[in-house]
Amino acid sequence: VSPAVLFKNESTIAKKPPTITDDQHTLASNDNSAIVTLPKRLRLLLEQLFFTIPKQILLEIPLSYLLKRLVGNGKLWRSGLRAAWGNSSLVTENDVKRFSWPSIGKGWEKGLVNFALAMASCKDSEVELLKRAVSHPNVSLFIVHGTKDNVVPISNSRRLVKVCGGEDVVPLIEMPGLGHDPFEENVELFVSLVKEEIEKT
Secondary structure, X not given: OOOOOOOOOHHHOOOOOOOOOOOEEXXXXXXXXXXXXXXXHHHHHHHXXXXXXXXXXXXXXXXXXXXXXXXXXXXXXXXXXXXXXXXXXXXXXXXXXHHHHHHHOOOHXXXXXXXXXXXXXXOOOHHHHHXXXXXXXXXXXXEEEEOOOOOOOHHHHHHHHHHOOOOOOOOEEEEOOOOOOHHHHOHHHHHHHHHHHHHHO
C-alpha cells in the first residue's frame, strides 16, 4: 500500500566486501595492494570502539529519544494525518490517538531506529530487489495507492509498475481522492478492492 520504494542511481550499488572468515578479518585498500589480517578478538574490539559505540551514542540514543517525544505528540499526528490523507476533514481524534499508541509500549523505537539505519546503509537497489521478487512463480504482488497521496506520489507507483513489467505482472489499484493511508481513509472500499484482486489470483 502506497509503497515508498523509491528510485535511485543504480551506480550507487556497492561492490561485495572481501570474504571474512571466522578467525580473521581481511582489510584491503581500494587497489588491493595492501592486505592486513587481524585476529578475531581484535577485530571485534575495533568494531566496538569505532562503530558500535559511536553509532549508539551519536545515532541510536538521540533518534530513540526524538521518536519517543514525537510519537506521543497528538498535535503532531493531527497535523500530519491531515496533510497525508486525501480528505483532511475525515481525520478524527480516535485516529490521532491510534497513531500515538506506540508511545505506551516499550522498546518499539529501537526496532524503528535499527530499520531506518539499515535502510540508510543499504547500497542495493530496492527496485531491483522487488523486480527479482516478482519474477518468482510463487509470488503475487499488487499495489494499492491513493491518487491524492502527498507523501509518496502515485506517479512513483505507476513508474514502479512499468519497471516491474506492467500491470499484467504487478496490478495497480488506484483509489481516487484518497491519500497515503487508503486502508484507513475508506476501510470498506479498501477491503473490497483487495478481496477482489486476491480472488483474481
